[in-house]
Amino acid sequence: MRKKTKITIDPKYILAVILVFCLILGIVSYRFEDKMSPIRTVVGSVITPMQKGINTVGKKIAGQRKYFTTLQTEIKKNEELKKQIDELSAENKLLQQDKYELQNFRKIYSLDEQYANLPKVAARVISSDPDNWSNVFVIDKGSKDGIKKNMNVMSGEGLVGIVVKVSKSYARVRSIIDDESNVYGTILDNSEGCIVSGNLELMRQGVISVSGIPGNAKIEDGAEVVTSQISDKFLPGIPIGYLRDLKKDSSNVTQNGYLSPIVDFTSLNMVLVITEVKASEELEEMLK
Template identity: 50%
Template sequence: MRRRTKINIKPKHVFITCIVLCICLILFSFRYREKLDPVKEAVGSVITPMQKGINSIGTYISDKLDNFRSINELLDENAKLKEQVNILSYENKLLTQDKYELDGLRKLYELDQKYIDYPKVAARVISKDTNNWYNVFTIDKGSRDGLAKNMNVLAGNGLVGIITEVHYNYSVVRSIIDDNSHVSGMFIKTDDTCIVQGDLQLIDEGKILATFINKDAAIKDGYEVVTSYDSSNFLQGILIGYISDIKLDANNMTKTAYLTPVVDFERLEEVLIITELKEPLMDEPPVE
Protein backbone atom coordinates (compact mmCIF):
# COMPACT_ATOMS: atom_id res chain seq x y z
CA MET A 1 0.00 0.00 0.00
CA ARG A 2 1.35 3.35 -1.02
CA ARG A 3 1.50 5.95 1.68
CA ARG A 4 -0.07 9.33 0.93
CA THR A 5 2.29 12.18 0.60
CA LYS A 6 1.70 14.63 3.40
CA ILE A 7 1.31 18.19 2.15
CA ASN A 8 2.93 20.62 4.50
CA ILE A 9 1.68 24.22 4.01
CA LYS A 10 3.12 26.87 6.18
CA PRO A 11 0.66 29.24 7.88
CA LYS A 12 2.36 32.32 6.59
CA HIS A 13 1.79 31.17 3.00
CA VAL A 14 -1.93 30.69 3.73
CA PHE A 15 -2.08 34.14 5.31
CA ILE A 16 -0.35 35.80 2.35
CA THR A 17 -2.64 33.98 -0.07
CA CYS A 18 -5.77 35.21 1.82
CA ILE A 19 -4.49 38.79 1.75
CA VAL A 20 -3.85 38.65 -1.98
CA LEU A 21 -7.29 37.16 -2.61
CA CYS A 22 -9.00 39.87 -0.55
CA ILE A 23 -7.13 42.60 -2.48
CA CYS A 24 -8.16 41.06 -5.77
CA LEU A 25 -11.80 40.90 -4.70
CA ILE A 26 -11.74 44.54 -3.58
CA LEU A 27 -10.25 45.65 -6.92
CA PHE A 28 -12.73 43.52 -8.78
CA SER A 29 -15.69 45.01 -6.88
CA PHE A 30 -14.53 48.56 -7.61
CA ARG A 31 -13.88 47.78 -11.25
CA TYR A 32 -17.21 46.04 -11.93
CA ARG A 33 -19.36 47.74 -9.25
CA GLU A 34 -22.26 48.56 -11.58
CA LYS A 35 -22.43 45.03 -12.96
CA LEU A 36 -22.51 43.61 -9.41
CA ASP A 37 -25.44 45.78 -8.22
CA PRO A 38 -28.12 43.30 -9.35
CA VAL A 39 -26.30 40.57 -7.50
CA LYS A 40 -26.12 42.74 -4.37
CA GLU A 41 -29.82 43.49 -4.58
CA ALA A 42 -30.67 39.82 -5.02
CA VAL A 43 -28.50 38.81 -2.11
CA GLY A 44 -29.81 41.71 -0.01
CA SER A 45 -33.43 40.77 -0.71
CA VAL A 46 -32.69 37.32 0.69
CA ILE A 47 -30.42 38.31 3.59
CA THR A 48 -32.33 41.40 4.87
CA PRO A 49 -35.49 39.53 6.00
CA MET A 50 -33.25 36.95 7.64
CA GLN A 51 -31.36 39.72 9.43
CA LYS A 52 -34.63 41.31 10.60
CA GLY A 53 -35.87 37.95 11.88
CA ILE A 54 -32.60 37.24 13.61
CA ASN A 55 -32.58 40.77 15.12
CA SER A 56 -36.18 40.44 16.37
CA ILE A 57 -35.39 37.03 17.89
CA GLY A 58 -32.27 38.41 19.50
CA THR A 59 -34.17 41.42 20.85
CA TYR A 60 -36.92 39.14 22.24
CA ILE A 61 -34.37 36.88 23.93
CA SER A 62 -32.46 39.88 25.29
CA ASP A 63 -35.69 41.38 26.71
CA LYS A 64 -36.63 38.08 28.32
CA LEU A 65 -33.17 37.75 29.85
CA ASP A 66 -33.41 41.30 31.18
CA ASN A 67 -36.85 40.56 32.64
CA PHE A 68 -35.59 37.34 34.19
CA ARG A 69 -32.63 39.19 35.65
CA SER A 70 -34.93 41.90 37.01
CA ILE A 71 -37.27 39.29 38.54
CA ASN A 72 -34.36 37.59 40.27
CA GLU A 73 -33.13 40.93 41.59
CA LEU A 74 -36.64 41.77 42.85
CA LEU A 75 -36.96 38.36 44.51
CA ASP A 76 -33.63 38.82 46.25
CA GLU A 77 -34.60 42.32 47.34
CA ASN A 78 -38.00 41.09 48.53
CA ALA A 79 -36.36 38.34 50.59
CA LYS A 80 -34.03 40.89 52.19
CA LEU A 81 -36.97 43.22 52.93
CA LYS A 82 -38.96 40.37 54.48
CA GLU A 83 -36.02 39.52 56.71
CA GLN A 84 -35.73 43.18 57.75
CA VAL A 85 -39.49 43.32 58.44
CA ASN A 86 -39.25 40.18 60.61
CA ILE A 87 -36.35 41.67 62.55
CA LEU A 88 -38.16 44.98 63.00
CA SER A 89 -41.37 43.19 64.04
CA TYR A 90 -39.47 41.18 66.64
CA GLU A 91 -37.72 44.29 67.95
CA ASN A 92 -41.08 46.12 68.03
CA LYS A 93 -42.61 43.28 70.08
CA LEU A 94 -39.72 43.49 72.53
CA LEU A 95 -40.13 47.25 72.80
CA THR A 96 -43.89 46.89 73.29
CA GLN A 97 -43.35 44.24 75.95
CA ASP A 98 -40.80 46.46 77.68
CA LYS A 99 -43.27 49.36 77.55
CA TYR A 100 -46.03 47.27 79.12
CA GLU A 101 -43.66 46.05 81.82
CA LEU A 102 -42.48 49.61 82.44
CA ASP A 103 -46.08 50.83 82.65
CA GLY A 104 -46.88 48.00 85.06
CA LEU A 105 -43.89 48.83 87.25
CA ARG A 106 -44.82 52.52 87.18
CA LYS A 107 -48.35 51.71 88.34
CA LEU A 108 -46.99 49.48 91.10
CA TYR A 109 -44.68 52.28 92.18
CA GLU A 110 -47.57 54.77 92.28
CA LEU A 111 -49.62 52.26 94.27
CA ASP A 112 -46.69 51.70 96.61
CA GLN A 113 -46.44 55.44 97.21
CA LYS A 114 -50.18 55.61 97.88
CA TYR A 115 -49.84 53.13 100.74
CA ILE A 116 -46.29 53.99 101.68
CA ASP A 117 -46.80 53.24 105.37
CA TYR A 118 -47.20 49.52 104.66
CA PRO A 119 -44.23 47.24 103.84
CA LYS A 120 -44.82 45.49 100.52
CA VAL A 121 -43.45 42.81 98.19
CA ALA A 122 -44.11 42.68 94.43
CA ALA A 123 -45.18 39.43 92.78
CA ARG A 124 -46.18 38.21 89.33
CA VAL A 125 -49.42 36.37 88.57
CA ILE A 126 -48.53 32.95 87.13
CA SER A 127 -51.92 31.22 86.82
CA LYS A 128 -55.64 31.64 87.42
CA ASP A 129 -58.95 29.78 87.26
CA THR A 130 -60.33 28.81 83.86
CA ASN A 131 -62.96 31.58 83.72
CA ASN A 132 -62.40 35.09 82.35
CA TRP A 133 -61.85 36.68 85.75
CA TYR A 134 -59.01 36.72 88.25
CA ASN A 135 -61.22 35.68 91.16
CA VAL A 136 -58.72 33.03 92.36
CA PHE A 137 -55.15 33.11 91.08
CA THR A 138 -51.59 32.09 91.92
CA ILE A 139 -48.56 34.35 92.41
CA ASP A 140 -44.84 33.50 92.23
CA LYS A 141 -43.99 34.39 95.84
CA GLY A 142 -44.39 32.23 98.95
CA SER A 143 -43.14 31.56 102.45
CA ARG A 144 -39.46 31.87 101.41
CA ASP A 145 -40.30 35.50 100.45
CA GLY A 146 -41.90 36.22 103.81
CA LEU A 147 -45.52 35.83 102.73
CA ALA A 148 -48.22 34.48 105.06
CA LYS A 149 -51.90 33.65 104.98
CA ASN A 150 -54.33 36.62 105.23
CA MET A 151 -51.87 39.15 103.83
CA ASN A 152 -53.62 41.84 101.76
CA VAL A 153 -52.99 42.01 98.00
CA LEU A 154 -53.06 45.25 95.97
CA ALA A 155 -53.00 46.22 92.28
CA GLY A 156 -54.21 49.04 90.05
CA ASN A 157 -55.52 51.67 92.47
CA GLY A 158 -56.48 49.54 95.43
CA LEU A 159 -57.54 46.24 96.93
CA VAL A 160 -57.35 42.98 94.97
CA GLY A 161 -57.99 40.44 97.71
CA ILE A 162 -56.29 38.31 100.33
CA ILE A 163 -53.85 35.39 100.42
CA THR A 164 -55.63 32.14 101.30
CA GLU A 165 -52.81 29.61 100.80
CA VAL A 166 -49.04 29.95 101.20
CA HIS A 167 -46.47 27.46 99.91
CA TYR A 168 -42.70 27.61 99.68
CA ASN A 169 -42.41 29.49 96.37
CA TYR A 170 -46.00 30.36 95.48
CA SER A 171 -49.25 31.51 97.05
CA VAL A 172 -52.97 31.50 96.20
CA VAL A 173 -55.02 34.71 96.27
CA ARG A 174 -58.81 35.06 96.51
CA SER A 175 -59.96 38.38 95.07
CA ILE A 176 -62.88 40.52 96.23
CA ILE A 177 -64.99 39.56 93.20
CA ASP A 178 -65.08 35.88 94.16
CA ASP A 179 -68.45 34.54 95.35
CA ASN A 180 -66.86 33.54 98.68
CA SER A 181 -65.40 36.98 99.34
CA HIS A 182 -66.90 39.31 101.98
CA VAL A 183 -64.98 42.46 102.92
CA SER A 184 -65.98 44.95 105.59
CA GLY A 185 -66.03 48.35 103.92
CA MET A 186 -66.49 51.95 104.95
CA PHE A 187 -67.58 55.16 103.21
CA ILE A 188 -64.81 57.73 103.64
CA LYS A 189 -67.14 60.75 103.69
CA THR A 190 -69.66 59.44 106.22
CA ASP A 191 -67.87 56.64 108.13
CA ASP A 192 -70.88 54.39 107.45
CA THR A 193 -69.99 50.73 106.98
CA CYS A 194 -71.05 48.08 104.50
CA ILE A 195 -70.18 44.57 103.36
CA VAL A 196 -68.54 44.31 99.93
CA GLN A 197 -69.73 41.02 98.51
CA GLY A 198 -68.20 39.26 95.51
CA ASP A 199 -70.43 38.17 92.63
CA LEU A 200 -68.98 36.47 89.53
CA GLN A 201 -72.19 36.92 87.57
CA LEU A 202 -72.53 40.59 88.38
CA ILE A 203 -68.87 41.32 87.64
CA ASP A 204 -69.64 40.69 83.96
CA GLU A 205 -71.24 44.14 84.14
CA GLY A 206 -68.17 45.49 85.95
CA LYS A 207 -69.83 45.60 89.37
CA ILE A 208 -70.17 43.75 92.67
CA LEU A 209 -72.43 44.44 95.67
CA ALA A 210 -72.22 46.72 98.70
CA THR A 211 -74.75 45.40 101.20
CA PHE A 212 -75.93 46.02 104.80
CA ILE A 213 -75.67 49.80 104.50
CA ASN A 214 -77.58 51.64 107.23
CA LYS A 215 -80.81 53.08 105.84
CA ASP A 216 -79.94 56.49 107.34
CA ALA A 217 -76.49 56.59 105.73
CA ALA A 218 -76.16 59.89 103.82
CA ILE A 219 -74.35 58.41 100.85
CA LYS A 220 -74.47 59.27 97.15
CA ASP A 221 -73.41 57.74 93.86
CA GLY A 222 -69.66 58.02 93.36
CA TYR A 223 -68.71 57.82 97.04
CA GLU A 224 -65.49 55.94 97.79
CA VAL A 225 -65.51 52.70 99.75
CA VAL A 226 -62.36 51.62 101.61
CA THR A 227 -61.57 48.74 103.95
CA SER A 228 -63.08 49.27 107.35
CA TYR A 229 -61.35 49.53 110.72
CA ASP A 230 -63.48 46.66 112.06
CA SER A 231 -62.39 44.18 109.38
CA SER A 232 -60.78 41.11 110.89
CA ASN A 233 -58.18 40.50 108.15
CA PHE A 234 -58.05 43.59 105.93
CA LEU A 235 -55.95 46.58 106.89
CA GLN A 236 -57.82 49.85 107.21
CA GLY A 237 -58.12 52.50 104.50
CA ILE A 238 -57.40 50.52 101.31
CA LEU A 239 -59.55 51.73 98.43
CA ILE A 240 -62.03 49.14 97.14
CA GLY A 241 -64.22 51.06 94.70
CA TYR A 242 -67.10 53.48 94.07
CA ILE A 243 -70.80 52.94 94.68
CA SER A 244 -73.81 53.58 92.45
CA ASP A 245 -77.53 52.72 92.17
CA ILE A 246 -78.29 52.89 95.90
CA LYS A 247 -81.61 51.28 96.82
CA LEU A 248 -83.53 50.73 100.04
CA ASP A 249 -83.96 47.05 100.88
CA ALA A 250 -87.35 45.41 101.34
CA ASN A 251 -86.84 45.29 105.13
CA ASN A 252 -86.65 49.12 105.24
CA MET A 253 -83.67 48.76 107.57
CA THR A 254 -80.71 48.62 105.18
CA LYS A 255 -79.63 49.77 101.76
CA THR A 256 -77.87 47.93 98.93
CA ALA A 257 -75.74 49.45 96.17
CA TYR A 258 -73.56 48.42 93.30
CA LEU A 259 -69.81 48.85 93.72
CA THR A 260 -67.39 49.33 90.82
CA PRO A 261 -63.93 48.01 91.81
CA VAL A 262 -60.86 50.14 91.14
CA VAL A 263 -58.93 47.05 89.99
CA ASP A 264 -59.27 45.54 86.51
CA PHE A 265 -59.97 41.90 87.33
CA GLU A 266 -59.84 40.86 83.68
CA ARG A 267 -56.13 41.70 83.46
CA LEU A 268 -53.75 41.15 86.33
CA GLU A 269 -50.03 40.69 85.76
CA GLU A 270 -48.24 42.13 88.79
CA VAL A 271 -49.49 42.70 92.33
CA LEU A 272 -48.21 44.09 95.60
CA ILE A 273 -48.54 42.12 98.83
CA ILE A 274 -48.61 44.01 102.12
CA THR A 275 -46.36 41.91 104.34
CA GLU A 276 -47.93 43.25 107.51
CA LEU A 277 -50.82 41.28 109.02
CA LYS A 278 -53.65 43.02 110.79
CA GLU A 279 -53.23 42.64 114.50
CA PRO A 280 -56.12 40.64 115.97
CA LEU A 281 -58.20 42.05 118.81
CA MET A 282 -57.29 40.47 122.15
CA ASP A 283 -58.58 40.78 125.69
CA GLU A 284 -55.15 40.03 127.09
CA PRO A 285 -51.61 40.01 125.64
CA PRO A 286 -50.31 36.58 124.60
CA VAL A 287 -48.29 34.66 127.17
CA GLU A 288 -44.63 34.26 126.15
Protein backbone atom coordinates (compact mmCIF):
# COMPACT_ATOMS: atom_id res chain seq x y z
CA MET A 1 0.00 0.00 0.00
CA ARG A 2 2.50 2.53 1.18
CA LYS A 3 4.99 1.88 -1.60
CA LYS A 4 2.64 3.18 -4.23
CA THR A 5 2.84 6.86 -4.90
CA LYS A 6 -0.50 8.32 -4.01
CA ILE A 7 -2.00 11.72 -4.16
CA THR A 8 -2.09 12.73 -0.54
CA ILE A 9 -4.67 15.18 0.65
CA ASP A 10 -4.13 17.11 3.83
CA PRO A 11 -6.51 15.68 6.47
CA LYS A 12 -7.56 19.23 7.25
CA TYR A 13 -9.42 19.42 3.97
CA ILE A 14 -10.98 16.00 4.48
CA LEU A 15 -12.28 17.21 7.83
CA ALA A 16 -13.74 20.31 6.24
CA VAL A 17 -15.36 18.29 3.47
CA ILE A 18 -16.87 15.81 5.91
CA LEU A 19 -18.25 18.58 8.10
CA VAL A 20 -19.89 20.25 5.13
CA PHE A 21 -21.15 16.85 4.04
CA CYS A 22 -22.65 16.33 7.51
CA LEU A 23 -24.42 19.64 7.32
CA ILE A 24 -25.91 18.80 3.94
CA LEU A 25 -26.81 15.30 5.09
CA GLY A 26 -28.49 16.75 8.15
CA ILE A 27 -30.60 19.09 6.11
CA VAL A 28 -31.43 16.43 3.53
CA SER A 29 -32.36 13.83 6.14
CA TYR A 30 -34.52 16.34 7.95
CA ARG A 31 -36.23 17.60 4.82
CA PHE A 32 -36.68 14.35 2.90
CA GLU A 33 -37.28 12.02 5.81
CA ASP A 34 -39.47 9.58 3.90
CA LYS A 35 -37.17 9.01 1.02
CA MET A 36 -34.32 7.92 3.26
CA SER A 37 -36.20 5.00 4.76
CA PRO A 38 -35.08 2.34 2.23
CA ILE A 39 -31.45 2.88 3.25
CA ARG A 40 -32.39 2.75 6.89
CA THR A 41 -34.02 -0.59 6.25
CA VAL A 42 -30.81 -1.97 4.78
CA VAL A 43 -28.73 -0.95 7.78
CA GLY A 44 -31.37 -2.04 10.23
CA SER A 45 -32.15 -5.42 8.74
CA VAL A 46 -28.50 -6.42 9.05
CA ILE A 47 -27.93 -5.25 12.58
CA THR A 48 -31.23 -5.77 14.38
CA PRO A 49 -31.20 -9.59 14.15
CA MET A 50 -27.78 -9.59 15.80
CA GLN A 51 -28.97 -7.22 18.49
CA LYS A 52 -31.97 -9.40 19.14
CA GLY A 53 -29.77 -12.35 19.93
CA ILE A 54 -27.24 -10.54 22.03
CA ASN A 55 -29.77 -8.55 24.00
CA THR A 56 -30.90 -11.77 25.65
CA VAL A 57 -27.30 -12.23 26.80
CA GLY A 58 -27.35 -8.71 28.20
CA LYS A 59 -30.48 -9.42 30.16
CA LYS A 60 -28.88 -12.52 31.62
CA ILE A 61 -25.80 -10.54 32.64
CA ALA A 62 -27.98 -7.93 34.27
CA GLY A 63 -29.76 -10.66 36.15
CA GLN A 64 -26.47 -12.16 37.34
CA ARG A 65 -25.14 -8.81 38.43
CA LYS A 66 -28.23 -8.15 40.44
CA TYR A 67 -27.88 -11.58 41.99
CA PHE A 68 -24.39 -10.96 43.33
CA THR A 69 -24.84 -7.39 44.46
CA THR A 70 -28.04 -7.99 46.30
CA LEU A 71 -27.56 -11.46 47.77
CA GLN A 72 -26.16 -10.38 51.14
CA THR A 73 -28.58 -7.60 51.77
CA GLU A 74 -31.39 -9.83 50.68
CA ILE A 75 -30.61 -12.44 53.34
CA LYS A 76 -30.98 -9.84 56.08
CA LYS A 77 -34.04 -8.43 54.49
CA ASN A 78 -35.55 -11.85 54.18
CA GLU A 79 -35.72 -12.31 57.95
CA GLU A 80 -37.34 -8.97 58.44
CA LEU A 81 -39.75 -9.67 55.66
CA LYS A 82 -40.85 -12.94 57.17
CA LYS A 83 -42.05 -11.07 60.19
CA GLN A 84 -43.84 -8.63 58.01
CA ILE A 85 -45.60 -11.36 56.08
CA ASP A 86 -47.67 -12.30 59.07
CA GLU A 87 -48.80 -8.75 59.60
CA LEU A 88 -49.43 -8.19 55.96
CA SER A 89 -51.42 -11.31 55.32
CA ALA A 90 -53.92 -10.08 57.80
CA GLU A 91 -54.04 -6.73 56.08
CA ASN A 92 -54.25 -8.42 52.75
CA LYS A 93 -57.58 -9.95 53.51
CA LEU A 94 -58.99 -6.54 54.11
CA LEU A 95 -57.46 -5.21 50.93
CA GLN A 96 -58.84 -8.07 48.88
CA GLN A 97 -62.26 -6.81 49.66
CA ASP A 98 -61.29 -3.34 48.56
CA LYS A 99 -59.91 -4.72 45.34
CA TYR A 100 -63.23 -6.05 44.18
CA GLU A 101 -64.72 -2.70 44.90
CA LEU A 102 -61.99 -0.99 42.89
CA GLN A 103 -62.52 -3.28 39.93
CA ASN A 104 -66.13 -2.32 39.86
CA PHE A 105 -65.24 1.34 39.93
CA ARG A 106 -62.80 0.86 37.08
CA LYS A 107 -65.51 -0.72 34.99
CA ILE A 108 -67.66 2.28 35.56
CA TYR A 109 -64.82 4.59 34.75
CA SER A 110 -65.01 5.11 31.02
CA LEU A 111 -61.48 6.42 30.57
CA ASP A 112 -60.03 3.08 31.42
CA GLU A 113 -61.97 1.37 28.70
CA GLN A 114 -61.05 3.87 26.06
CA TYR A 115 -57.68 2.35 25.62
CA ALA A 116 -58.47 -1.12 26.88
CA ASN A 117 -60.44 -1.87 23.74
CA LEU A 118 -57.88 -0.56 21.29
CA PRO A 119 -56.05 -3.08 19.12
CA LYS A 120 -52.56 -3.72 20.41
CA VAL A 121 -49.49 -5.58 19.22
CA ALA A 122 -46.87 -6.83 21.64
CA ALA A 123 -43.28 -6.07 20.73
CA ARG A 124 -39.93 -6.89 22.25
CA VAL A 125 -37.41 -4.18 23.06
CA ILE A 126 -34.27 -5.23 21.23
CA SER A 127 -31.88 -2.37 21.77
CA SER A 128 -31.60 1.02 23.35
CA ASP A 129 -29.75 4.12 22.29
CA PRO A 130 -25.98 3.92 22.54
CA ASP A 131 -25.35 7.04 24.62
CA ASN A 132 -26.36 8.51 27.95
CA TRP A 133 -28.16 11.48 26.51
CA SER A 134 -31.37 10.26 25.02
CA ASN A 135 -33.96 7.68 25.85
CA VAL A 136 -34.84 5.98 22.63
CA PHE A 137 -35.22 2.29 22.00
CA VAL A 138 -35.85 -0.06 19.11
CA ILE A 139 -38.60 -2.68 18.99
CA ASP A 140 -38.69 -5.78 16.84
CA LYS A 141 -41.88 -4.94 14.96
CA GLY A 142 -41.86 -2.78 11.86
CA SER A 143 -43.99 -1.74 8.93
CA LYS A 144 -44.51 -5.34 7.85
CA ASP A 145 -46.23 -5.98 11.18
CA GLY A 146 -48.45 -2.96 10.64
CA ILE A 147 -46.56 -0.48 12.79
CA LYS A 148 -46.87 3.12 11.65
CA LYS A 149 -45.33 6.37 12.69
CA ASN A 150 -46.98 8.14 15.65
CA MET A 151 -48.46 4.97 17.08
CA ASN A 152 -48.59 5.07 20.87
CA VAL A 153 -46.53 2.61 22.84
CA MET A 154 -47.47 1.47 26.31
CA SER A 155 -46.54 -1.17 28.80
CA GLY A 156 -49.09 -3.02 30.87
CA GLU A 157 -49.36 -0.10 33.25
CA GLY A 158 -49.13 3.10 31.26
CA LEU A 159 -47.74 5.21 28.49
CA VAL A 160 -44.19 4.43 27.39
CA GLY A 161 -43.70 6.56 24.30
CA ILE A 162 -44.41 7.03 20.65
CA VAL A 163 -43.13 5.45 17.45
CA VAL A 164 -40.95 8.00 15.72
CA LYS A 165 -39.48 6.03 12.86
CA VAL A 166 -40.56 2.84 11.15
CA SER A 167 -38.52 0.50 9.04
CA LYS A 168 -39.51 -2.78 7.51
CA SER A 169 -38.59 -4.99 10.43
CA TYR A 170 -38.01 -2.60 13.30
CA ALA A 171 -39.29 0.66 14.70
CA ARG A 172 -37.78 3.33 16.88
CA VAL A 173 -39.67 4.51 19.93
CA ARG A 174 -39.02 7.71 21.83
CA SER A 175 -39.98 7.24 25.45
CA ILE A 176 -41.79 9.97 27.35
CA ILE A 177 -38.79 10.50 29.63
CA ASP A 178 -36.58 11.45 26.69
CA ASP A 179 -35.49 15.05 26.80
CA GLU A 180 -37.19 15.87 23.52
CA SER A 181 -40.54 14.36 24.42
CA ASN A 182 -43.62 16.45 25.13
CA VAL A 183 -47.02 14.98 25.87
CA TYR A 184 -50.24 16.84 26.46
CA GLY A 185 -51.94 15.37 29.49
CA THR A 186 -55.05 15.75 31.58
CA ILE A 187 -55.29 15.54 35.33
CA LEU A 188 -57.94 12.99 36.15
CA ASP A 189 -59.38 14.72 39.22
CA ASN A 190 -60.36 17.98 37.63
CA SER A 191 -59.66 17.62 33.90
CA GLU A 192 -57.10 20.40 33.88
CA GLY A 193 -54.62 20.25 31.04
CA CYS A 194 -50.88 20.04 31.48
CA ILE A 195 -47.74 19.44 29.46
CA VAL A 196 -45.58 16.50 30.45
CA SER A 197 -42.06 16.90 29.17
CA GLY A 198 -39.11 14.60 29.54
CA ASN A 199 -36.08 16.10 31.20
CA LEU A 200 -32.65 14.53 31.43
CA GLU A 201 -31.73 16.49 34.55
CA LEU A 202 -34.79 15.34 36.46
CA MET A 203 -34.72 11.84 35.03
CA ARG A 204 -31.93 10.94 37.44
CA GLN A 205 -34.35 11.56 40.31
CA GLY A 206 -36.89 9.34 38.62
CA VAL A 207 -39.28 12.14 37.70
CA ILE A 208 -40.07 14.24 34.65
CA SER A 209 -41.40 17.75 34.52
CA VAL A 210 -44.95 18.99 34.26
CA SER A 211 -45.87 22.51 33.30
CA GLY A 212 -48.75 24.61 32.14
CA ILE A 213 -51.29 23.68 34.79
CA PRO A 214 -53.62 26.63 35.41
CA GLY A 215 -52.55 28.59 38.47
CA ASN A 216 -55.85 28.53 40.28
CA ALA A 217 -56.38 24.79 39.99
CA LYS A 218 -56.22 22.99 43.32
CA ILE A 219 -54.38 19.75 42.87
CA GLU A 220 -53.16 17.36 45.51
CA ASP A 221 -49.93 15.44 45.34
CA GLY A 222 -50.41 12.07 43.75
CA ALA A 223 -53.09 13.13 41.28
CA GLU A 224 -53.06 10.89 38.26
CA VAL A 225 -52.28 12.29 34.82
CA VAL A 226 -53.54 10.61 31.65
CA THR A 227 -53.08 11.53 28.01
CA SER A 228 -55.42 14.23 26.83
CA GLN A 229 -58.08 14.45 24.16
CA ILE A 230 -56.40 17.55 22.84
CA SER A 231 -53.12 15.84 21.98
CA ASP A 232 -52.79 15.29 18.26
CA LYS A 233 -50.65 12.18 18.51
CA PHE A 234 -51.56 10.45 21.75
CA LEU A 235 -54.80 8.58 22.19
CA PRO A 236 -56.81 9.82 25.16
CA GLY A 237 -56.95 8.16 28.54
CA ILE A 238 -53.60 6.36 28.72
CA PRO A 239 -52.14 6.75 32.22
CA ILE A 240 -48.84 8.63 32.34
CA GLY A 241 -47.98 9.07 36.00
CA TYR A 242 -48.58 10.85 39.27
CA LEU A 243 -48.07 14.53 40.02
CA ARG A 244 -46.04 15.82 42.91
CA ASP A 245 -44.48 19.00 44.30
CA LEU A 246 -46.52 21.45 42.30
CA LYS A 247 -45.46 25.07 42.62
CA LYS A 248 -46.76 28.25 41.11
CA ASP A 249 -44.32 29.84 38.75
CA SER A 250 -43.22 33.45 39.04
CA SER A 251 -46.01 34.80 36.87
CA ASN A 252 -48.65 33.11 39.07
CA VAL A 253 -50.53 32.08 35.95
CA THR A 254 -49.42 28.49 35.74
CA GLN A 255 -48.14 25.78 38.03
CA ASN A 256 -45.13 23.60 37.43
CA GLY A 257 -44.09 20.42 39.11
CA TYR A 258 -42.85 16.90 38.79
CA LEU A 259 -44.42 13.72 37.57
CA SER A 260 -43.32 10.23 38.49
CA PRO A 261 -44.11 7.93 35.60
CA ILE A 262 -46.09 4.78 36.19
CA VAL A 263 -43.88 2.73 33.92
CA ASP A 264 -40.48 1.55 35.16
CA PHE A 265 -38.22 2.51 32.29
CA THR A 266 -35.16 0.71 33.60
CA SER A 267 -36.54 -2.73 32.94
CA LEU A 268 -38.56 -2.52 29.78
CA ASN A 269 -38.59 -5.83 27.95
CA MET A 270 -41.97 -6.03 26.32
CA VAL A 271 -44.15 -3.17 25.19
CA LEU A 272 -47.59 -2.93 23.62
CA VAL A 273 -47.99 -0.88 20.48
CA ILE A 274 -51.47 0.48 19.95
CA THR A 275 -52.05 -0.10 16.26
CA GLU A 276 -54.35 2.82 15.88
CA VAL A 277 -53.02 6.21 14.95
CA LYS A 278 -54.97 9.13 16.33
CA ALA A 279 -57.08 10.31 13.45
CA SER A 280 -55.43 13.48 12.37
CA GLU A 281 -55.83 13.08 8.64
CA GLU A 282 -57.99 16.15 8.41
CA LEU A 283 -55.40 18.09 10.34
CA GLU A 284 -52.64 16.90 8.08
CA GLU A 285 -54.62 17.91 5.03
CA MET A 286 -55.15 21.33 6.51
CA LEU A 287 -51.45 21.67 7.16
CA LYS A 288 -50.64 20.70 3.60
